[in-house]
Amino acid sequence: MKRLHSLLILAALNCAPALAAYAAQFEKVTDLPLPGAPARFDYEALDPAHGRLYINQMAANQVLVYDVRARRLVAALPGFPSATGITLAAQRGLAFVSTPGNIFDSLLGHGRLRVLRLADLKTIASLPTGEFPDGSAWVAPPDRLFVSNERGGVETVIGSDPLRVLKTLPLGGEAGNSTYDSGDHRVLVNVQTRRELVEIDPQALVITRRITLPPSCVHNHGLLVDDRARLAFVACDGNARLLTLTLPGLQTVQVDSVGNDPDVLALDAKRQILYVAGESGVVSVFAVETGKLKRLWRGWVGPDAHTVAVDPASGLTYFPLADVDGHPLLRVMRLVTS
Secondary structure, rough: HHHHHHHHHHHHHHHHHHHHOOOOEEEEEEEEEEOOOOOOOEEEEEOOEEEEEEEEOOOOOOOEEEOOOOOOEEEEEEOOOOOEEEEEEHOOOEEEEEEEEOOHHOOOOOOEEEEEEEEEEEEEEEEEEEOOEEEEEEEEEOHHHHHHHOOOOEEEEOOOOOOOEEEEEEEOOOEEEEEOOOOOEEEEEEOOOEEEEEEOOOOOOEEEEEEEEOOOOEEEEEEEOOOOEEEEEEEEOOOOOEEEOOOOOEEEEEEEEEOOOOEEEEEEOOOOOOEEOOOOOOEEEEEEEEEEEEEEEEEEEEOOOOOOEEOOOOOOEEEEEEEEEEEEEEEEEEEEEE
16 A cells, blocks of 8 residues: 555656646547557657658667658568667668667677668668767768767767768767767767767767766666757756757756656657657657757656657647557647647
């Protein structure tokens, strides 16, 4: 009974923010069925030109391809062991999937990057990336992929034609997410165990700068750049905070509270709306204004709703949920502003 009471309190705390008088509503549009038994999802990536959503079903070792226009599953692709990060290079017609592999592969440093051809959904290459490849960032030109190796503490750079590992950059700590700042032509990487942002020159393949983040951030994992607003956002999953930093200086100008264990950030660049998804199932929604964020909504979206993708055409957001009443599903949400 005591455990049940605690669970009820936790549920109430998770749901309570949705009842607050926020400037917008975040409502469910529909739940779309996904195949198989409950299994953890990790990252996803949307190809807006073709209306396809690529979802890593990490615990099922597969990539799901979903047509968001027809609202139907296109394919369930096996052979992606413990798939974590996924990045699209639409101009090359490729998707890059980080696969740490099984527990022994990971411990032995045998993680791989699988290269998926979008036209026929065939895997065309598999490249070594170390112990635990996770998030990645595509830079075009010079057509290079920067892969964060979380446990290995390195950034693996892949490029050339045919694709191969060009360089491995030691970071000195666990690598969180990577992102590309096109305005200043640099790659930024969270080094989450050192509370640092590392800046990499994507052409010279050297670390050019290390920025220490403020103590208000514990374990900087999620990372995103808003090129239009010239801001960067860092999700601190150790203490449920979101940092807003100016570009190019990377000075922290705002700290906001978010749901516990924030993970994936997604930006609706057309509407300038930022979504912060968390392992707790709590999602925070912000409007990106001149040099700052304005909170629009915060509340519970679903169990383990830690990954989010947004369709720039419709403004709809997609949350793959591993287990809702014993089944995986894709929850579609819409932001309604007054």
